[in-house]
Amino acid sequence: MTMKIDATMKPHDQMAAYLADDMQAVSALIRERMASKHAPRIPEVTAHLVEAGGKRLRPMLTLAAARMCGYGGPYHVHLAATVEFIHTATLLHDDVVDESAQRRGRPTANLLWDNQSSVLVGDYLFARSFQLMTEPGSMPVMRILSNAAATIAEGEVLQLTAAQNLATDEAVYLQVVRGKTAALFSAATEVGGVIAGASTDQVKALYDYGDALGIAFQIVDDLLDYQGDTGATGKNVGDDFRERKLTLPVIKAVAKADAEERAFWVRTIEKGKQEDGDLDQALSILNKHATLAATQRDAHGWAEKAKAALAPLPDHDLKDMLIDLADYVVSRIS
Amino acid sequence: MTMKIDATMKPHDQMAAYLADDMQAVSALIRERMASKHAPRIPEVTAHLVEAGGKRLRPMLTLAAARMCGYGGPYHVHLAATVEFIHTATLLHDDVVDESAQRRGRPTANLLWDNQSSVLVGDYLFARSFQLMTEPGSMPVMRILSNAAATIAEGEVLQLTAAQNLATDEAVYLQVVRGKTAALFSAATEVGGVIAGASTDQVKALYDYGDALGIAFQIVDDLLDYQGDTGATGKNVGDDFRERKLTLPVIKAVAKADAEERAFWVRTIEKGKQEDGDLDQALSILNKHATLAATQRDAHGWAEKAKAALAPLPDHDLKDMLIDLADYVVSRIS
Numbered sequence: 001m002t003m004k005i006d007a008t009m010k011p012h013d014q015m016a017a018y019l020a021d022d023m024q025a026v027s028a029l030i031r032e033r034m035a036s037k038h039a040p041r042i043p044e045v046t047a048h049l050v051e052a053g054g055k056r057l058r059p060m061l062t063l064a065a066a067r068m069c070g071y072g073g074p075y076h077v078h079l080a081a082t083v084e085f086i087h088t089a090t091l092l093h094d095d096v097v098d099e100s101a102q103r104r105g106r107p108t109a110n111l112l113w114d115n116q117s118s119v120l121v122g123d124y125l126f127a128r129s130f131q132l133m134t135e136p137g138s139m140p141v142m143r144i145l146s147n148a149a150a151t152i153a154e155g156e157v158l159q160l161t162a163a164q165n166l167a168t169d170e171a172v173y174l175q176v177v178r179g180k181t182a183a184l185f186s187a188a189t190e191v192g193g194v195i196a197g198a199s200t201d202q203v204k205a206l207y208d209y210g211d212a213l214g215i216a217f218q219i220v221d222d223l224l225d226y227q228g229d230t231g232a233t234g235k236n237v238g239d240d241f242r243e244r245k246l247t248l249p250v251i252k253a254v255a256k257a258d259a260e261e262r263a264f265w266v267r268t269i270e271k272g273k274q275e276d277g278d279l280d281q282a283l284s285i286l287n288k289h290a291t292l293a294a295t296q297r298d299a300h301g302w303a304e305k306a307k308a309a310l311a312p313l314p315d316h317d318l319k320d321m322l323i324d325l326a327d328y329v330v331s332r333i334s
Numbered sequence: 335m336t337m338k339i340d341a342t343m344k345p346h347d348q349m350a351a352y353l354a355d356d357m358q359a360v361s362a363l364i365r366e367r368m369a370s371k372h373a374p375r376i377p378e379v380t381a382h383l384v385e386a387g388g389k390r391l392r393p394m395l396t397l398a399a400a401r402m403c404g405y406g407g408p409y410h411v412h413l414a415a416t417v418e419f420i421h422t423a424t425l426l427h428d429d430v431v432d433e434s435a436q437r438r439g440r441p442t443a444n445l446l447w448d449n450q451s452s453v454l455v456g457d458y459l460f461a462r463s464f465q466l467m468t469e470p471g472s473m474p475v476m477r478i479l480s481n482a483a484a485t486i487a488e489g490e491v492l493q494l495t496a497a498q499n500l501a502t503d504e505a506v507y508l509q510v511v512r513g514k515t516a517a518l519f520s521a522a523t524e525v526g527g528v529i530a531g532a533s534t535d536q537v538k539a540l541y542d543y544g545d546a547l548g549i550a551f552q553i554v555d556d557l558l559d560y561q562g563d564t565g566a567t568g569k570n571v572g573d574d575f576r577e578r579k580l581t582l583p584v585i586k587a588v589a590k591a592d593a594e595e596r597a598f599w600v601r602t603i604e605k606g607k608q609e610d611g612d613l614d615q616a617l618s619i620l621n622k623h624a625t626l627a628a629t630q631r632d633a634h635g636w637a638e639k640a641k642a643a644l645a646p647l648p649d650h651d652l653k654d655m656l657i658d659l660a661d662y663v664v665s666r667i668s
Contacts, residue, residue, distance in 0.1 A: 038509055039491040093457060097450040116431040119453055120490045123427060123460070127483035130464045134476040142468040142476070149461035156454045157373040175372055 011324035012055050015064055018317060022063045022077060023056065029081045033128050045109050045121040049088055058188045059084045061213075061322075065192025065206050068318045075136035075195055079145070083188045085129035086149055090156070090180075092122035097156070098243060102236070141191050148187035155179015163245045166254055166262075166270055173251055174215070181221075182214030201312045208309035209322065216302035216329050222247035223295050223333050226283060238279040244269045248298065250282070252291035261285050296333050303330040345658035346389050349398055352651060356397045356411060357390065363415045367462050379443050379455040383422055392522045393418045395547075395656075399526025399540050402652045409470035409529055413479070417522045419463035420483055424490070424514075426456035431490070432577060436570070475525050482521035489513015497579045500588055500596075500604055507585055508549070515555075516548030535646045542643035543656065550636035550663050556581035557629050557667050560617060572613040578603045582632065584616070586625035595619050630667050637664040 005017045016023055030050065036042035059080030066076035094100070095108040096118045102108060110118040126149070133145045159176045162168040189210035193203040225240040226249055240247050246254075246269055254265050264281065268274050286292050306326040313319050339351045350357055364384065370376035393414030400410035428434070429442040430452045436442060444452040460483070467479045493510045496502040523544035527537040559574040560583055574581050580588075580603055588599050598615065602608050620626050640660040647653050 036488055036491070038513070039488050039495070041491050041495050042488065090457075093453050097453055115449075116494055117491070119427050119431055120487055120494065123424075123456075124484060124487035124491060126457070126460055127480060127487050130480040131477070131484060134473065134480055137473055139468065139471055143465075146461060146464040146468055150458060150465055153454055153458035153461050154370055154373050154376065157370070157375050157451070157458060160450055160454065161373070161375050179372070 011321050011328045012057060012060065015060050015318070015321045015325065016056075018321065019060060019063045019067065022067070022080070023060065025077045026056070026059050026063070026080045026084070029077055029132075030084060033081065033085070033132060034125070036124070039124075041113070041117055042121055042124055045092075045113060045117055046088075046125070048106075048109055048112065049091070056084060058087050058184055061185065061188040061210060062192040064318045064322060065189045066196045067192075068313060068316045068322075069193050069196035069198040069202060069206075071192070071196035073195070075138075076192060078132050078135050079141065079191045079195060080188075082129045082132040082145060083184060083191075085125045085132065086145070086152070087184060089122040089125035089129065090152055090184075092118045092125070094156070096122075097160075136195060138195060140194050144187050144191050144194065148183045151179050151183040153179075155181075155183065159245075164270055164272070166246070166265055168246050168251060169255070170248070170251055173246075173248055177215055177218045178211070181218040182211045185214030185217065186210035205309050205312040209306050209326075212302045212306035212309060213326055213329065216299050216306060216326065219248055219295060219299040219302065220330055220333050223249060223292060223299065226286060226292060227333065238282075241268070241279055241282050242274065244272050248295045249286050249291045252294055253286050253289050256289045256291075257285075296330075299330045299333060303327060345655050345662045346391060346394065349394050349652070349655045349659065350390075352655065353394060353397045353401065356401070356414070357394065359411045360390070360393050360397070360414045360418070363411055363466075364418060367415065367419070367466060368459070370458070373458075375447070375451055376455055376458055379426075379447060379451055380422075380459070382440075382443055382446065383425070390418060392421050392518055395519065395522040395544060396526040398652045398656060399523045400530045401526075402647060402650045402656075403527050403530035403532040403536060403540075405526070405530035407529070409472075410526060412466050412469050413475065413525045413529060414522075416463045416466040416479060417518060417525075419459045419466065420479070420486070421518060423456040423459035423463065424486055424518075426452045426459070428490070430456075431494075470529060472529060474528050478521050478525050478528065482517045485513050485517040489515075489517065493579075498604055498606070500580070500599055502580050502585060503589075504582070504585055507580075507582055511549055511552045512545070515552040516545045519548030519551070520544035539643050539646040543640050543660075546636045546640035546643060547660055547663065550633050550640060550660065553582055553629060553633040553636065554664055554667050557583060557626060557633065560620065560626060561667065572616075575602070575613055575616050576608065578606050582629045583620050583625045586628055587620050587623050590623045590625075591619075630664075633664045633667060637661060 005014050009017065034043065034046040034050070062080040062083055063076055092109055095110050096115045100108050101111050109121070133142055155176050155178065159180060162172050162176055186207045187210070189206040190203060193206040198206070222240065225237065225247065228237060250265065250269065254262070257265060264285065268278050268282065303326040307323050310319055310322060339348050343351065368377065368380040368384070396414040396417055397410055426443055429444050430449045434442050443455070467476055489510050489512065493514060496506050496510055520541045521544070523540040524537055527540040532540070556574065559571065559581065562571060584599065584603065588596070591599060598619065602612050602616065637660040641657050644653055644656060
């Protein structure tokens with residue numbers, strides 16, 4: 001342990017401090033495996049992504065799950081790096097799909113280089129993640145992680161068609177979120193338990209925690225898109241509205257819309273004919289139906305489910321931190 | 335065996351007939367695994383790709399290698415489907431990267447749907463390929479196929495920067511081709527041998543055959559881009575020139591260029607400032623230096639290497655067909 005932990009630190013910083021040696025090993029492995037002997041464009045793009053940082057929440061979940069379950073081997077590091085590579089590859093491809101210009105407050109790779117580089121370097125990272133996940137030689141781990149990769153892509157494709165369709169209800173939204181976000185959280189925690197040889201009950205508990213945490217995380221993200229400020233989130237308020245993405249606050253508002261409001265959503269989201277002042281109008285409709293508050297309650301509900309899921313796991317400092325983490329994720333909106 | 339084989343059939347049709355039952359099993363598995371419960375866009379796009387057909391050369395190589403080496407189990411079918419999924423995923427992403435409008439004589443998925451669908455459905459097929467490759471439970475097979483996926487992406491990224499750079503020489507060209515094309519051919523034949531438990535020498539022979547065949551195949555493809563007709567190839571003559579891709583005939587011409595010719599290549603390939611008549615001018619320079627003929631000789635040389643590589647393998651009908659296939663690949667340009 002190389003860093004001191006104190007109670008004033010944010011939960012993910014406490015975990016990062018507790019798992020400092022493991023996290024350093026993950027960083028070293030990521031740096032090693034994102035290199036390329038032949039194609040200089042690859043380290044350029046990946047270095048940009050690594051410098052942009054991010055909290056490395058997902059690999060930390062894998063490390064925490066493995067350590068909580070008493071794992072003493074070296075392979076949780078490979079699995080944590082696998083999870084981060086899958087995440088980074090999906091970010092590169094998401095930015096192409098969304099035509100994003102900013103990510104974590106910095107220009108995106110598709111803007112700095114081009115869409116081609118983002119697509120192909122993303123493919124490279126996917127392939128590297130699959131190389132990494134084979135190294136522990138555990139069939140269940142490979143099944144979990146390759147299933148997660150398929151579920152993520154499926155969720156992203158579903159979002160393509162569902163996001164601009166006013167018929168999309170909360171059930172479809174949940175399916176999209178389980179795919180594009182929660183699948184990697186739950187795989188991250190689950191493989192940590194599996195590599196540690198945890199019991200079936202404990203592995204299921206870790207899966208359920210990751211699933212609920214991931215859903216809470218995405219709902220908060222969708223909420224901050226209407227409530228946050230660019231400085232704190234690195235995103236522009238109203239991006240989802242401008243990109244015509246039907247997220248939970250809007251889905252709840254569509255369900256309560258009168259004829260005039262419905263016509264507004266049809267025009268702005270389904271048809272994408274947006275004018276000056278439409279974002280303000282959208283916010284005013286969301287407030288009228290109190291859907292931001294309702295969405296916030298949903299996020300808190302998922303955080304509670306995440307915490308409750310951990311019950312079958314033994315007492316452990318990391319268990320306490322995972323509980324705090326679930327609270328912290330939704331504290332951004334409270 | 336459900337189809338008759340006769341000597342007038344093309345080698346890949348003879349192989350398809352010989353391996354008819356296996357190929358049907360591969361088709362059924364591909365259809366099953368390209369489905370999606372949740373995202374209807376996925377089967378739409380994948381059905382378009384499957385209907386467009388193609389010869390399924392790469393999965394056939396896996397089946398042939400496994401059967402030649404006496405394999406009697408079921409998993410060569412999974413590996414063949416894996417290889418085809420990796421191939422299809424790269425085609426989807428290539429068409430986005432190249433902004434292609436036609437593939438196998440039909441409009442591309444990025445044109446019929448959009449780039450987003452092509453990127454994300456490609457990701458889905460990559461993930462599905464990784465699910466499939468884990469099923470036989472063979473670590474060497476997973477290593478070979480995940481390495482191939484990384485090498486393919488690396489070759490594609492290298493091509494991005496090398497293709498418009500007149501400093502690209504034949505060695506770099508070969509590296510790109512080994513990545514983007516030959517890596518999947520050699521992995522396809524190698525895993526067939528590995529799953530069958532063939533000897534190290536035989537597995538190496540299969541790898542070398544696939545590597546040389548893949549290189550010959552790509553050189554022929556690059557040559558047909560200057561020599562072929564759209565009806566036969568489903569491509570437009572001069573596509574590579576218009577897309578400013580430095581392929582072998584041009585690399586050889588650049589090496590022999592006088593000052594005026596060099597200026598022509600700098601303008602048309604490096605700077606991409608093309609005018610009417612430039613393709614004719616390019617062809618006339620290629621003919622002046624006889625680089626199309628020299629490229630053809632290279633392709634034949636690689637086909638000979640492919641055939642010679644098969645020596646360590648025992649006599650087998652499929653071995654004869656693989657030898658004929660190498661001749662056939664280059665016969666398109668003789």
